[in-house]
Amino acid sequence: MCETDGPASAANNGVAGTQSRPNRSNPYQPVGDHLSNLGRFKIIESTLREGEQFANAYFDTETKIKFAKALDEFGVDYIELTSPAASEASRQDCIAICKLGLKAKILTHVRCDMRDAQMAVDTGVDGLDIVIGTSSFLREHSHGKDMAYITKTALEVIEFVKSKGLEVRFSSEDSFRSDLVDLLSLYSAVDKAGVNRVGIADTVGCASPRQVYDLVRTLRSVVSCDIETHFHNDTGCAIANAYCALEAGATHVDTSVLGIGERNGITPLGGLLARMVVTSPDYVKSKYKLHKIKEIEDMVAEAVEVNTPFNNPITGFCAFTHKAGIHAKAILNNPSTYEILNPEDFGLTRYVHFASRLTGWNAVKTRVGQLGLTMTDDQVKEVTSKIKALADVRPIAIDDADSIIRSFHLTLQENGTSAPHGTNGVAANGIST
């Protein structure tokens, strides 16, 4: 399922033959690693479970149904719900969502406990995500159980869920602070018992990408079932960790919309897809309705009363805004020079910022054209220097820059068509990497 090198496009922006080496359609594609699932991962969308643990979250039944339908339409593979054991309304909501007849499979996330499992099975879900803490921290300070008890209980609950014909995942909590031998022994046992997925959870957000890769790769060699992964974002690595988990052979990634969840949350749905569409564009674009991502994020942001972060991947207000002059020039020539994501894939548009002192004449030239005016390059350079001079004194808006351009153009008309000279030094100097 991995991307393969296509032949170099014949069109290729007309530059065939001018490059010393052939262009590749996507230089970031996986390089034939048969364990990698970068091009065939599945999403377990947990806004209605992990997301409910976000400080501001309160989802009534109507909201939950609205989210579930939107996520289903977006194309997620699974929708995970809060345990029916959490409260009576949680239980009723599980039942209601199971009755919607969505394409996505419905899961609920329950403690490794027979009573919770029974209650979950009775709601009509397609599967149970079972969890128990395995780190010494949690074994001591949370549930107080030892590994023998955990293994025994896990096997009982798994057998029960399987006997009901449902999917079952078994996950540790705080996997990266659990003893490796304990973890592998436990997962090997539940794999043999026929669990559908084992789960690796970075419950506290401490894991680093190469550590994730190593653990998942090791686990991949121990179990034959699918591997689900869950990454908290306390240290800002939740997207990268999910990516490395897929490289190592994980099959499923837990997400929530905008990453909402306990503390500062988990791998965000939109951010993960920003990462994955770069690596596996055909798979991601064919499977998920990417142009819906802003609408879904806005819906969830409104429900939990937060703003979409200014720097959010894809939908942050400036994600496709180019400001430095040298960027603007290249972007206007070919957007892929300074863009790895194409805003059109998400139903969005790019914006080349020209009203600042970092602007360059190429950006201003484009604006002159947008205003329906005609100038020579030297004239554009002269008006660029006027814009930069004002922007040195105070912040300027598009209107300010437009006024300068229009006023300058008027002067040109009054003076006839002669082009001013001597301003070639005003090149694009806003440099960036």
Add this chain to the structure above:
Amino acid sequence: MCETDGPASAANNGVAGTQSRPNRSNPYQPVGDHLSNLGRFKIIESTLREGEQFANAYFDTETKIKFAKALDEFGVDYIELTSPAASEASRQDCIAICKLGLKAKILTHVRCDMRDAQMAVDTGVDGLDIVIGTSSFLREHSHGKDMAYITKTALEVIEFVKSKGLEVRFSSEDSFRSDLVDLLSLYSAVDKAGVNRVGIADTVGCASPRQVYDLVRTLRSVVSCDIETHFHNDTGCAIANAYCALEAGATHVDTSVLGIGERNGITPLGGLLARMVVTSPDYVKSKYKLHKIKEIEDMVAEAVEVNTPFNNPITGFCAFTHKAGIHAKAILNNPSTYEILNPEDFGLTRYVHFASRLTGWNAVKTRVGQLGLTMTDDQVKEVTSKIKALADVRPIAIDDADSIIRSFHLTLQENGTSAPHGTNGVAANGIST
């Protein structure tokens, strides 16, 4: 400089002997990799260069000086400024900041061009960060120069800057889409010419963590100078990529406050330190005034008119808020169960959320104590069930929960000291990983 295993603390929360394996003071420390710089990295703070390319940024001289002083006091190693060639005010601001006499070294970021270098040297900076695009994308669509020209110009500019006694870094732009042989040849040449640092820049935000590790590790074997790294965040991996670069032997990381920069920005200062303090607590805490991070972020957020993202590492409003009942229980026993960062390190406090249907009786018990009331555990469990029942019907505030607790306590007092029974089933059911 890497962290070493200390002996297991004798105090150790009084649990010595109850664990099957010894506790380690920090299970995430580097494992004796001599190339890793996780415990000795340096920060090149670029809010006043990359940050100025943020869509909303306009920094007047007063603002720039305020930022420079705050970042210097925070403890960053370098402060990078916009090129003096960008505008006359940019040039004057370089001169003014160089005259402040800060501990941090002052850099400016200029094109690989002799005129720009001359202008930069004349401002009084401690060093120049020189950059040129090396990818075929940029060579074609931006500056139009070939590798032979790039190498020749680089060597001339480097020789000039060194002749002035200043530090010089040479960086490519868009390094991850540049030809590897071109890149290594160029860096080998500038290394031999005595450059202080070479720079790897993920200009478009396309790189993934293991790709970063591989490129930096390869480069580490080719050059003997320092290696600076610069990561854009378009696909959400900027913190993780910086971390993997340090693991591979990079020495310097570019940051900006809140990550502001071109498009959705670069590795954020606070987010990077959240990541690094987990790995190298002694180094990070001794070097950087972590309790100033919120003040610095607030200052920059105000200047560029954005809100700190709700999910920002460390300073997002809920970064230390615990909601699920099962979390609350463990957090109250021992915060490290569900926290990898200690809020006190940043002058912040944790908050255990108890006014929701995901609450558990341990969280409510703590609140009962905070209200100065006394109840048995069974009584706490009964009032917990009352709180969860109301929270099922509508979102509840702390005041609502407090009212229920006080009302229930009043009833208990009216009925004498007899404890209600039969509510043991109301345990902490808000489960999470």
